[in-house]
Amino acid sequence: MAKLLTALWMRPALLLWVPPAFWAGNLVLGRALGGTFPPVSLAVGRWAIALVALAPFVAGRAWRERAQLIAAWPVILACGTFGIAGYNAIAYVALQSTPAANVAFLNSTLPLMIPLAALVLTREPIRARTLAGIAISFVGVAWIVSRGDPAALAALRIDGGEILVLIAVANYALYSVLLRRKPPAIDPLVFLAATMAVGLAVLAPFWALELWGGARIPLDAGSIAAVVYIGLFASLFAFILWNRCVAQLGASVTGVSFHLVAVFTALLAFTALGEPVRMFHLIGIALILAGFFLSTVGAPAVRNAALART
Numbered sequence: 001m002a003k004l005l006t007a008l009w010m011r012p013a014l015l016l017w018v019p020p021a022f023w024a025g026n027l028v029l030g031r032a033l034g035g036t037f038p039p040v041s042l043a044v045g046r047w048a049i050a051l052v053a054l055a056p057f058v059a060g061r062a063w064r065e066r067a068q069l070i071a072a073w074p075v076i077l078a079c080g081t082f083g084i085a086g087y088n089a090i091a092y093v094a095l096q097s098t099p100a101a102n103v104a105f106l107n108s109t110l111p112l113m114i115p116l117a118a119l120v121l122t123r124e125p126i127r128a129r130t131l132a133g134i135a136i137s138f139v140g141v142a143w144i145v146s147r148g149d150p151a152a153l154a155a156l157r158i159d160g161g162e163i164l165v166l167i168a169v170a171n172y173a174l175y176s177v178l179l180r181r182k183p184p185a186i187d188p189l190v191f192l193a194a195t196m197a198v199g200l201a202v203l204a205p206f207w208a209l210e211l212w213g214g215a216r217i218p219l220d221a222g223s224i225a226a227v228v229y230i231g232l233f234a235s236l237f238a239f240i241l242w243n244r245c246v247a248q249l250g251a252s253v254t255g256v257s258f259h260l261v262a263v264f265t266a267l268l269a270f271t272a273l274g275e276p277v278r279m280f281h282l283i284g285i286a287l288i289l290a291g292f293f294l295s296t297v298g299a300p301a302v303r304n305a306a307l308a309r310t
Helices: 002-009 018-033 039-064 066-071 073-095 100-107 110-122 128-145 150-155 160-181 188-212 221-249 251-273 279-296
Strands: none
Touching: 018 073, 018 221, 018 251, 039 066, 039 073, 039 188, 039 221, 066 073, 066 188, 073 160, 073 188, 100 160, 110 128, 110 160, 110 251, 128 150, 128 251, 128 279, 160 221, 160 251, 188 221, 221 251, 251 279
């Protein structure tokens, strides 16, 4: 098992499948909890669980690398603000009022935003093959959301909730690009823990306002189990693997895998909820997978020697 995990870690293109699977579960649970779990409290809960689980493994290294962490405070602050606090809290707020189809469609603008952010912030070139894969995958998502009727996309209204989704996605696009600025001297798990701590600090005043406004946190077994899943799998493990893929493959190539969330959400709805899989699902999934493979097949396993250590 250890050899298998090591082999997968060294082949990040194979890891690209895992975070979207975890995030599909987060999307389903986020919708299910939307009417009962306060959104900022849910974001705080997931990251508190993730940080508590990670802290024992990185505390010693974090202390030894404290000088590097202090020197890298601007990128840690930015990553914690945009990727940990901003994206998740805003997305949960949007899920309370935004139709699921709209959320799925607008979330899939992430692979379109990442190359633009990478080009502006880091001058990372965009391969024509990557752009083609993004476009094909996006068509697949649109086909699923429209249920095979492109004219139905015209019925999608852009109002306050949808704007929040786009703001959340823009936050995550910035986070994904800024990850490339992590100093190689800082251990990746130490860096992730630092961004989690910063994200929780950013969320703290908003959480206090939410509780002061009368929000109540449900403590039933189902809600607690859902938050534990989101904290461990959709937060800790998914972010570790996502950060690894960004470091090795670049933000643009990694971003294409976000379209797989739609694939795994459809499969999860079929297996867990018994929802039927129809022809428009199959066509959309085929397009998403075609675009994903077009973008990722042949992507370099290691970008340079420095990144090989992350």
